[in-house]
Amino acid sequence: MRRARGRRGLLLLLGVALSAAALLRGCAGQQGEDGSDAPAAAAAETAPMEEKERRALYAAIESFVGKGWNGSGLYPDPCGWSPIQGVSCDLFNGLWYPTVMSIGPVLDNSLQCGPDAKFSAQLFDLRRLRTLSFYSCFPASNPTAIPTGSWEKLAGTLETLEFRTNPGLNGAIPASLGRLASLQSLVLVENNLTGPVPAELGALSRLRRLVLSGNGLSGPIPVTLGNDRRADELLLIVDLSRNYLTGSLPSSLGGLTGLLKMDLSSNLLQGSIPPELAGLRSLTLLDLRNNSLTGGLPQFVQGMASLQDLLLSNNPLGGGLPQSGWGALAGLATLDLSNVGLVGAIPGSMAALTGLRFLALDHNRLTGAVPPELARLPSIGALYLNGNNLTGTLEFSAGFYQRMGRRFASWDNPGLCYNVAAVDAAHAPSGVVVCKDLQEPSVGGGARDGDGDGDAEEDGTKPEAGSSLVASSSSGMPVGSVGGLRYLVVVRGMAAAVLGLVSLLQ
Numbered sequence: 001m002r003r004a005r006g007r008r009g010l011l012l013l014l015g016v017a018l019s020a021a022a023l024l025r026g027c028a029g030q031q032g033e034d035g036s037d038a039p040a041a042a043a044a045e046t047a048p049m050e051e052k053e054r055r056a057l058y059a060a061i062e063s064f065v066g067k068g069w070n071g072s073g074l075y076p077d078p079c080g081w082s083p084i085q086g087v088s089c090d091l092f093n094g095l096w097y098p099t100v101m102s103i104g105p106v107l108d109n110s111l112q113c114g115p116d117a118k119f120s121a122q123l124f125d126l127r128r129l130r131t132l133s134f135y136s137c138f139p140a141s142n143p144t145a146i147p148t149g150s151w152e153k154l155a156g157t158l159e160t161l162e163f164r165t166n167p168g169l170n171g172a173i174p175a176s177l178g179r180l181a182s183l184q185s186l187v188l189v190e191n192n193l194t195g196p197v198p199a200e201l202g203a204l205s206r207l208r209r210l211v212l213s214g215n216g217l218s219g220p221i222p223v224t225l226g227n228d229r230r231a232d233e234l235l236l237i238v239d240l241s242r243n244y245l246t247g248s249l250p251s252s253l254g255g256l257t258g259l260l261k262m263d264l265s266s267n268l269l270q271g272s273i274p275p276e277l278a279g280l281r282s283l284t285l286l287d288l289r290n291n292s293l294t295g296g297l298p299q300f301v302q303g304m305a306s307l308q309d310l311l312l313s314n315n316p317l318g319g320g321l322p323q324s325g326w327g328a329l330a331g332l333a334t335l336d337l338s339n340v341g342l343v344g345a346i347p348g349s350m351a352a353l354t355g356l357r358f359l360a361l362d363h364n365r366l367t368g369a370v371p372p373e374l375a376r377l378p379s380i381g382a383l384y385l386n387g388n389n390l391t392g393t394l395e396f397s398a399g400f401y402q403r404m405g406r407r408f409a410s411w412d413n414p415g416l417c418y419n420v421a422a423v424d425a426a427h428a429p430s431g432v433v434v435c436k437d438l439q440e441p442s443v444g445g446g447a448r449d450g451d452g453d454g455d456a457e458e459d460g461t462k463p464e465a466g467s468s469l470v471a472s473s474s475s476g477m478p479v480g481s482v483g484g485l486r487y488l489v490v491v492r493g494m495a496a497a498v499l500g501l502v503s504l505l506q
Contacts, residue, residue, distance in 0.1 A: 048094065048095055048096065049077075049078075049079055049080075049089075049095060049096040049097075050095055050097075052125070053095075053096075053097055053098070053125075053126065053127070054072075054078065055122070056122040056123075056125035056126055057071070057078060057087070057098050057126060058071035058072055059120055059122035060101070060120055060122045060123040060125075060126065061084070061087075061101075061103075061111060062120075063117070063118055063119065063120035063122075063123070064103050064111070064113045064114070064117045064118070064134075064137065065103070065111055065112065065113060065114050065117070066114030066115075066116070066117075071084075078098070079096035079097075079098065080096070084111065085107060085109045085110050085111060086100075086101065086102040086103060086104075086106070086110050086111045087100060087101055087102075087111075088100035090128065092128060097126075097127065097128035098126050098128065098129060099128050099129060099130045099131065099157075100129075100130060100131040101126070101129065101131070101132055101133070102131070102133040102135075103133070103134050103135070103137055104133070104134060104135025104136050104137055104164075105135070105136055106135060112137075113134075113136075113137035113138065115139070115141065115142060116142060117137055117138060117142060117144070118144060119144070119146075119147050121150065124150040124151070124153040124154060125153070126154075127153070127157065128157055129154055129157055129158055130157055130158060130159045130160065131158075131159065131160040131162075132154075132158060132160070132161050132162070133160070133161075133162040133163075133164075134162065134163050134164070134166060135162075135164045135165060135166075136164070136165045136166065137163075137166055138166040138167070138168035138169045139166075139167055139168050140167040140168050140192075141168065142168045143168050143170050144166075144168055144169055144170070145169075145170060145171035145172075146163070146169065146171065146173065146174055146177075146193075147174070148174040148175075148176055149176060151174070151176045151177060151179055151180055152176070152179045154180060155179050155180055155181045155182065156181065156182055157182060158180050158182060158183060159182055159183060159184045159185065160183075160184065160185040160187075161177070161180070161183060161185070161186055161187070162185070162186075162187040162188075162189075163187070163188050163189070163191055164187065164189045164190060164191075165189070165190045165191070166190075166191045166192075167191070167192055168192065169191040169192055169193060170191075170192045170193065170194065171193065171194065171195070172193065172194060172195035172196070172198075173188065173193055173195065173197065173198055173201075173212070173217075174198070175198040175199075175200040176200075177198070177200070177201065177204075178198060178200025178201055178202075178203045178204060179200075180204065181204070181205070181206070182206060183204050183206065183207055184206050184207060184208045184209070185207075185208060185209040186201070186204070186207065186209070186210055186211070186212075187209065187211045188211070188212050188215065189211055189212075189213050189214050189215075190213070190214035190215070191214070191215050192215065192216060193212075193215040193216065193217060194215070194216040194217065194218065195217065195218065195219070196217065196218065196219035196220075196222075197212065197217055197219065197221065197222055197225075197240065197245070198222070199222040199223075199224045200224075201222065201224070201225065202222055202223075202224025202225050202226075202227045203224070203227075205227075205229060205233050206233050207235055208234070208235060208236045208237070209235075209236060209237040210225070210235065210237065210238050210239070210240075211237065211239040212239070212240050212243070213239050213240065213241040213242050213243070213263070214241070214242045214243075215242075215243055216243065216244060217240070217243040217244065217245060218243070218244045218245065218246065219245065219246060219247075220245065220246060220247035220248075220250075221240065221245055221247065221249065221250055221253075221264070221269075222250070223250045223252045224252075225238065225250070225252070225253065225256075226250060226251075226252025226253045226254065226255040226256055227252075227255070228255055229256075229258075234256070234257070234258025234259075235256050235258065235259060236258060236259060236260045236261070237259075237260060237261045238253075238256070238259060238261070238262050238263070238264075239261065239262075239263040240263070240264050240267070241263045241264060241265045241266050241267070241287065242265070242266045242267075243266075243267055244267065244268055245264070245267040245268060245269060246267075246268045246269065246270070247269065247270065247271075248269065248270055248271030248272075248274075249264070249269060249271065249273060249274055249277070249293075250274075251274040251275075251276040252276075253274075253276070253277060253280075254274065254276030254277045254278065254279040254280060255276075255279065256280065257279055257280070257281065257282065258282055259280050259282060259283055260282055260283065260284050260285070261283070261284060261285040262280070262283060262285065262286055262287070263285065263287040264287065264288055264291070265287045265288060265289040265290050265291070265311065266289065266290040266291075267290075267291055268291065268292065269288070269291040269292065269293060270291070270292045270293065270294070271293065271294065271295070272293065272294055272295025272296075272298075273288070273293060273295060273298045275298065275300055277298075277300070278298075278300035278303060278304070280304065281304065281305075281306065282306050283304055283306055283307060284306055284307060284308045284309065285307075285308065285309045285311075286301070286304075286307065286309070286310055286311070286312075287309070287311040288311065288312050288315065289311045289312065289313045289314055289315070289336065290313070290314045290315075291314075291315050292315065292316060293312075293315040293316070293317060294315070294316055294317060294318065295317065295318075295319075296317055296318055296319025296320075297312070297317055297319055297320075297321065297322070297337070297340075297342075299322060299325075301329075302322060302325040302326065302328050302329060303328060304329070305328055305329070305330075305331065306331065307329060307331065307332055308331055308332060308333050308334070308355075309332075309333060309334040310329075310332060310334065310335050310336070311334065311336040312336065312337055312340055313336045313337060313338040313339055313340060313360065314338070314339050314340070315339075315340050316340070316341050317340040317341055317342075318340070318341040318342075318343070319341075319342065319343070320342060320343050320344035320345075321337075321342060321344065321345075321346060321347055321350070321361075321366075322347070323347045323349060324347070324349050325349075326347075326349050326350050326352045326353050327349075327352035329353055330352070330353065330354050330355055331355050332353055332355055332356055333355055333356060333357045333358065333379075334356075334357065334358040335353070335356060335358065335359050335360070336358070336360045337360060337361055337364070338360040338361065338362045338363050338364070338384065339362070339363040339364065340364060341364060341365065342361065342364035342365065342366055343364070343365045343366065343367070344366065344367065344368075345366065345367060345368035345369075346361065346366055346368065346370060346371055346374075346385075346390075347371070348371035348372075348373040348374075350371070350373075350374065351371070351373035351374060351376055351377060353377065354377070354378055354379065355379055356377050356379060356380055357379050357380060357381045357382070358380075358381065358382045359374075359377075359380065359382070359383050359384070360382075360384040361384065361385055361388070362384040362385060362386045362387045362388070362409065363386070363387035363388075364387070364388050365388065365389060366385075366388040366389065366390060367388070367389045367390065367391065368390065368391065368392070369390070369391065369392035369393075370385060370390055370392070370394055370395075370410070370416070372395040372396065375395075375396045375397065375400045380404075381404075381407060382404070382407040382408075383404065383407070383408050383409075384408075384409045385409065385410045385413070386409040386410055386411045386412045386413065386431070387412045387413075388412075388413050389413065389414070389415065390410070390413040390415065390416045391413070391415030391416060392415070392416065392417075393417055393418065393419055393435050394410065394416065394417070394418045394419075394429060394432065395419075396418075396429075397422070397423075398422065398423045398424055398427050401423060401427040401428065401429055402427045406430075408429065409430070409431075410429050410431070410432055411429075411430055411431025411432060412431065413432070416432055416433075417432060417433050417434060417435035418432050418433075418434065418435065419434075419435055420434045420435070
């Protein structure tokens, strides 16, 4: 019985294997009566495609990857049984059309540009193209400009246009890209593009994402980017970071009511942050770091309840921190206000930022005590207060220092100290001195050795309540202590003796 079952199992496996082999032979192509393969005939039957469209696809790809590329031989049916990596097709009225072309070293078998890659006119004959993407295609040794003409041929179909990491892609952004009426995503990242941001891009009413970061663009931000849009045609992302843009922030940007992310960091922008940006009620990220913005921290940001990341560091903003209203930003996770010229005190009301994970107030001119409430922020993981004029005693627990480690910084605050009785040496805040309790000498002396020092530790009296700070010299050695006073008396005595000896010798 077992042998019979085994034979039946083997026969079943053999049948499956034969069926699979037959299927593979069918996929590989039929043979004619003369025994020759006929893949072209099979392609014509299974994946019809206009010959003009096929030739345009081959010519467009060949211009990028090089003339040695034999598209018709390698991929006789590019939308059927011999697809091209990076090319996708869709069916329209019973015919296949390429809709996606992605060129660059994304996968091992992806199409990659040759050393002399260039644009061909046939690219714009792909009438159904929706996505066109180039990654690491144009090296610095092959300077190439984005074509200025023919984009209107793709106006009705192209939805995504991307150029990423192309050091050789230079010249200006063509104003003709503003004719791509169907465009939803324009991404030109880490290329070598120069010149202004075309005002014509404001005409792209369906645009959802505009990313032009990491180029050499200059001039002002076009006012047209804030053009009014329908509720279902909202711009969601604007990233113009890491360029050389100048001028002020256009108040028209406040009209982008659906905007989720605005990154204008690392430019040369000046002026104050316009109050019209208060209209960005959906904004989750506002990144204006590394510019020359002034005018203080705008009060309206406390009304932007959707904000998760507010990054304004390295701007000469000036002004102070609002003393109240922080509770409206309960969802804020990152607040970077380092090196913005802040003055005044740190308000304890900032403890209402219950979602805060990162707080940077370093390298400002803040004064006063550090609010102990900051240690009670439930999500805080990094707190930077170094490089200010803060004073008083840090009233954080040993557990706080242990949990934060190097992510807590309070050094370079000459008037700040910590209580050594509350913090063990292993978890003491780096670069902060210990608070010393010093007793003022009593009236009438009372010193044991009659030297008038009134050393509280030597005569055994209890230090007065409260703490005095131990000042630090540039070498890190304490000065101004009682021992220092005794040293000064001895030095003065030696100087007097030397002067007397000199007078006798004369």
